[in-house]
Amino acid sequence: MLPTELLSHRQNGEEIIPKRLKIDDKNQALATELINCFQAAMGKTQGVLERQLLDLEGDATDYRVKRGLAYIIKSNFCTFEVVSPLEPPMLRERVFTLAARSVPSKESTQVTLTQVADQLSQELEREVLLEQVRDGLYADLTENKILTDFNAPTPVDILNRYNLSQVQGIFYKASQLILNAHRNVPGEYKLLFRYLKLFQLMAYIEGDADHGFTITVDGPTSLFNPSTRYGLAIAKLIPALLHVTKWSLSATLQTRDVYTNTWKTGRFTLNSECGLVSHYSKGKPYDSMLEASFADKWDALKTDWTLEREVDLLPIPGSVMIPDFRLVHPDGRSFLLEIVGYWRPEYLQKKFSQVRRSGCDNLILAISERLNLEKAGVKLNNVPARIVWFKDKLLPKAVLTVID
Amino acid sequence: MARTPTLTFDRGTLILHPPPRGKAWMDYATWDDRVEKFRIPAIRYRSLVEALQAEDVYFIDEAKEFYPVDLVPSLEMEPYPHQSEALAAWKLAGRQGVVVLPTAAGKTYLAQMAMQSTPRTTLIVVPTLDLMHQWYAHLEAAFPDAEVGLLGGGSRDRTAILVATYDSAAIHAETLGNLYALIIFDECHHLPTDFGRVIAEYAIAPYRLGLSATPERTDGKHADLNILIGPEVYRKRAEDLAGKALAEHEIIQIKVKLSQLERERYNELIQTRNDFLRQSKISLGSIQGWQMFVQMSARSQAGRRAMLAHREAKEIALGTDGKLRILADLLAEHFPARILIFTADNATVYSISQQLLIPAITHQTPVKERHEILTKFREGEYNTLVASHVLNEGVDVPAASVAIILSGTGSTREYIQRLGRVLRKGNIENKQAILYEVVAEDTSEERTSARRRGEKRAGGAGEAEGAGGAGDAGEAGEAGGERKKPGNLQVVYGRGKGRSDKAAEQLEINYSTQNKKSQIKNSDVTDRVTESSPKRRRNHPKETED
Numbered sequence: 036m037l038p039t040e041l042l043s044h045r046q047n048g049e050e051i052i053p054k055r056l057k058i059d060d061k062n063q064a065l066a067t068e069l070i071n072c073f074q075a076a077m078g079k080t081q082g083v084l085e086r087q088l089l090d091l092e093g094d095a096t097d098y099r100v101k102r103g104l105a106y107i108i109k110s111n112f113c114t115f116e117v118v119s120p121l122e123p124p125m126l127r128e129r130v131f132t133l134a135a136r137s138v139p140s141k142e143s144t145q146v147t148l149t150q151v152a153d154q155l156s157q158e159l160e161r162e163v164l165l166e167q168v169r170d171g172l173y174a175d176l177t178e179n180k181i182l183t184d185f186n187a188p189t190p191v192d193i194l195n196r197y198n199l200s201q202v203q204g205i206f207y208k209a210s211q212l213i214l215n216a217h218r219n220v221p222g223e224y225k226l227l228f229r230y231l232k233l234f235q236l237m238a239y240i241e242g243d244a245d246h247g248f249t250i251t252v253d254g255p256t257s258l259f260n261p262s263t264r265y266g267l268a269i270a271k272l273i274p275a276l277l278h279v280t281k282w283s284l285s286a287t288l289q290t291r292d293v294y295t296n297t298w299k300t301g302r303f304t305l306n307s308e309c310g311l312v313s314h315y316s317k318g319k320p321y322d323s324m325l326e327a328s329f330a331d332k333w334d335a336l337k338t339d340w341t342l343e344r345e346v347d348l349l350p351i352p353g354s355v356m357i358p359d360f361r362l363v364h365p366d367g368r369s370f371l372l373e374i375v376g377y378w379r380p381e382y383l384q385k386k387f388s389q390v391r392r393s394g395c396d397n398l399i400l401a402i403s404e405r406l407n408l409e410k411a412g413v414k415l416n417n418v419p420a421r422i423v424w425f426k427d428k429l430l431p432k433a434v435l436t437v438i439d
Numbered sequence: 440m441a442r443t444p445t446l447t448f449d450r451g452t453l454i455l456h457p458p459p460r461g462k463a464w465m466d467y468a469t470w471d472d473r474v475e476k477f478r479i480p481a482i483r484y485r486s487l488v489e490a491l492q493a494e495d496v497y498f499i500d501e502a503k504e505f506y507p508v509d510l511v512p513s514l515e516m517e518p519y520p521h522q523s524e525a526l527a528a529w530k531l532a533g534r535q536g537v538v539v540l541p542t543a544a545g546k547t548y549l550a551q552m553a554m555q556s557t558p559r560t561t562l563i564v565v566p567t568l569d570l571m572h573q574w575y576a577h578l579e580a581a582f583p584d585a586e587v588g589l590l591g592g593g594s595r596d597r598t599a600i601l602v603a604t605y606d607s608a609a610i611h612a613e614t615l616g617n618l619y620a621l622i623i624f625d626e627c628h629h630l631p632t633d634f635g636r637v638i639a640e641y642a643i644a645p646y647r648l649g650l651s652a653t654p655e656r657t658d659g660k661h662a663d664l665n666i667l668i669g670p671e672v673y674r675k676r677a678e679d680l681a682g683k684a685l686a687e688h689e690i691i692q693i694k695v696k697l698s699q700l701e702r703e704r705y706n707e708l709i710q711t712r713n714d715f716l717r718q719s720k721i722s723l724g725s726i727q728g729w730q731m732f733v734q735m736s737a738r739s740q741a742g743r744r745a746m747l748a749h750r751e752a753k754e755i756a757l758g759t760d761g762k763l764r765i766l767a768d769l770l771a772e773h774f775p776a777r778i779l780i781f782t783a784d785n786a787t788v789y790s791i792s793q794q795l796l797i798p799a800i801t802h803q804t805p806v807k808e809r810h811e812i813l814t815k816f817r818e819g820e821y822n823t824l825v826a827s828h829v830l831n832e833g834v835d836v837p838a839a840s841v842a843i844i845l846s847g848t849g850s851t852r853e854y855i856q857r858l859g860r861v862l863r864k865g866n867i868e869n870k871q872a873i874l875y876e877v878v879a880e881d882t883s884e885e886r887t888s889a890r891r892r893g894e895k896r897a898g899g900a901g902e903a904e905g906a907g908g909a910g911d912a913g914e915a916g917e918a919g920g921e922r923k924k925p926g927n928l929q930v931v932y933g934r935g936k937g938r939s940d941k942a943a944e945q946l947e948i949n950y951s952t953q954n955k956k957s958q959i960k961n962s963d964v965t966d967r968v969t970e971s972s973p974k975r976r977r978n979h980p981k982e983t984e985d
Contacts, residue, residue: 134796
């Protein structure tokens with residue numbers, strides 16, 4: 036993501052349009068130029084690199100684009116390290132302690148550095164040069180760190196990252212996000228909800244599987260007044276959302292008018308046709324080997340029931356439950372299937388409490404016989420679901436018997 | 440059977456469920472559809488609990504995770520009268536409120552007294568890493584048996600007593616909110632920003648103490664301190680404490696001429712900039728003008744060139760070689776007195792540090808190392824320190840007797856805070872502190888300094904600001920002649936001692952002129968800023984200095 040000062044957007048009436056670079060020859064050439072600049076700076080200091088980037092900016096007016104691209108390369112593909120034969124903090128302590136005994140001047144600086152170099156040569160029993168002491172003194176400053184590794188991306192990678200970052204930047208000012216998740220396969224909702232949880236966001240979910248869901252995202256304190264406190268977390272959610280097949284969103288933005296010093300409310304919309312490219316990994320398609328083997332076996336089976344993966348969100352107060360599979364019959368019947376494998380007691384308690392609260396009447400729970408539910412404090416008598424027990428592997432036939 | 444109402448903490452808010460009987464709690468609660476429960480802002484915890492208790496409503500409090508701690512002090516001193524009075528006033532106000540005391544009036548010890556009298560888990564928030572370490576060192580010494588930890592600068596402790604920076608505390612506000620019974624906000628004027636205020640808002644802490652020498656903010660948000668911490672419960676000005684805790688000081692301004700080459704380049708650059716500004720009809724005298732200049736520099740090549748010229752000119756004015764020569768000269772003159780050098784930018788800090796082998800402190804200095812450097816400076820192993828903005832606020836270096844400001848920034852608060860560093864009396868009797876301000880002659884920087892000191896023009900000696908009435912203009916003429924420096928230095932000193940004191944006086948033009956005497960000696964400028972009109976400062980934004 037980009038810092039605020041490198042964000043650019045224009046406004047068309049109420050609509051905010053973040054700057055996006057076309058993936059064309061001109062921009063690819065620009066990205067290539069920057070990549071080459073980094074490549075050439077391998078083994079050199081960050082200070083040297085920064086000066087070369089500044090030269091590249093020249094006095095042209097597109098410096099913010101160049102700076103933004105360079106920022107993305109620097110923060111995602113580069114490693115800078117302290118390179119010095121002597122520990123900088125140790126050098127500083129020795130040099131400054133010795134220097135404090137005489138009046139500071141350029142002449143006494145030479146004398147002090149020579150003395151420290153001599154002392155170190157004796158102690159370490161190898162020759163330490165005055166220049167090594169002088170250069171090592173601040174080798175750990177950011178500008179003196181050495182570019183030791185550059186994992187060169189392609190020009191297209193960088194342009195994609197830049198465009199995504201510009202769009203994410205719009206959300207820094209978001210107080211709320213309303214997401215319409217349409218029904219689709221495969222949904223990858225799990226990834227989205229994992230990130231919701233990770234970023235401490237709240238989601239209020241309405242809707243059903245056939246019409247899609249409306250997910251309102253904000254934070255606990257948003258109830259009392261609109262706050263952009265969760266904006267950054269919302270921005271980080273966007274790359275996860277890009278993995279979901281079909282969606283549209285509308286964000287409420289709070290912007291401060293610098294002239295009147297008042298807050299204004301704006302809106303920003305985006306949908307799955309936006310053409311942005313996510314750099315988050317897709318997440319594992321299956322949560323466990325158990326699920327993977329079950330899905331494989333189902334495909335080999337001859338039945339009218341089709342197996343959909345992670346398609347339904349079961350809204351429950353303050354959260355959502357995403358069953359592992361949905362079984363759909365051409366005649367319109369459908370069931371949800373949740374496989375309960377090997378888990379800690381707390382997880383099980385939560386899971387069964389979720390099931391109870393969901394009020395869902397077409398749920399199948401496949402439970403491993405190895406689980407000691409009684410010990411975990413889980414009672415099955417008031418669970419509104421059909422239950423299939425299994426030992427090591429869950430067989431599709433066992434599931435079919437409870438629904439047919 | 441109805442379940443018992445339970446109060447829980449959720450990321451900066453409280454949830455009260457199931458709803459209790461009575462109705463006092465309804466004033467605080469809002470129905471939250473998202474969880475189908477009542478939610479309450481964390482900051483209202485104390486009022487809510489008091490309201491429930493008043494109605495004798497039974498509820499379970501699962502929100503609070505703060506607890507009593509044993510705070511046996513090993514460090515006890517006879518408090519100054521103002522410290523005892525401030526503590527009493529704060530307790531009387533229900534342990535919620537702001538205490539305003541000038542720099543060096545012993546706010547840390549007051550805080551320690553507040554902690555002893557409220558022995559519960561405590562969070563202390565401070566603006567800088569240096570202050571964080573200073574507090575840490577003090578609390579470790581004061582309460583050797585207590586668990587003291589740090590949040591910020593790489594540390595992430597969760598201890599009964601926690602010292603945190605405003606930034607880190609704001610980032611972790613959602614999880615810190617219910618762990619501390621007492622929150623102490625050091626330099627509490629930092630709290631009412633959009634980013635920082637959540638530390639107070641997301642916390643249930645029933646006890647809150649704000650400390651500041653200058654709570655007033657130019658944006659007027661200090662009014663929010665009433666809600667976030669509590670009302671102002673005690674205030675003392677520097678004059679009230681003068682001679683007891685503060686040292687006398689003297690301010691000397693030194694003007695440095697640019698070298699022939701620098702001067703030519705400077706004029707050329709300013710010409711480039713000004714030509715563009717004139718053509719574009721931009722005046723840099725206002726915030727809008729500066730914003731326009733920034734916008735134009737992103738749109739046209741000529742604008743971009745003008746901006747680059749502006750920057751380079753500023754760099755020349757800030758970093759002229761002449762300043763380094765003056766610096767070496769001043770260091771030689773005062774050797775081995777303890778000297779602090781301030782510059783506006785890190786590049787100059789490191790250039791001085793490397794050329795003259797003086798220990799440096801900037802935001803890049805590792806936390807542990809800056810602690811060591813400050814300790815060695817205090818103990819006398821180092822006698823000089825060069826720093827950028829990091830030492831501006833509240834860092835306790837009483838050993839320093841000389842401060843040299845190499846380049847100004849036009850920020851009044853900063854200027855005063857810097858002064859405060861050398862104004863500390865420490866253990867030295869009759870300490871006379873000296874503050875040098877080294878500015879490049881006839882550059883825009885000089886005008887900033889003049890403006891800061893309340894003059895209309897650099898050359899306008901003793902020219903009193905009309906409206907506010909800085910007073911004392913009559914004494915300007917009596918100032919002694921220029922102090923000559925030996926050697927080949929191109930130095931033009933300020934207008935001597937008497938005049939220099941006035942320079943500090945003129946910081947606050949609205950200050951009452953009735954008490955002329957006390958303004959000249961023992962003057963604590965830090966307190967003055969509280970008297971000055973925010974409007975005036977807004978007339979002199981620092982936009983041209985960026």
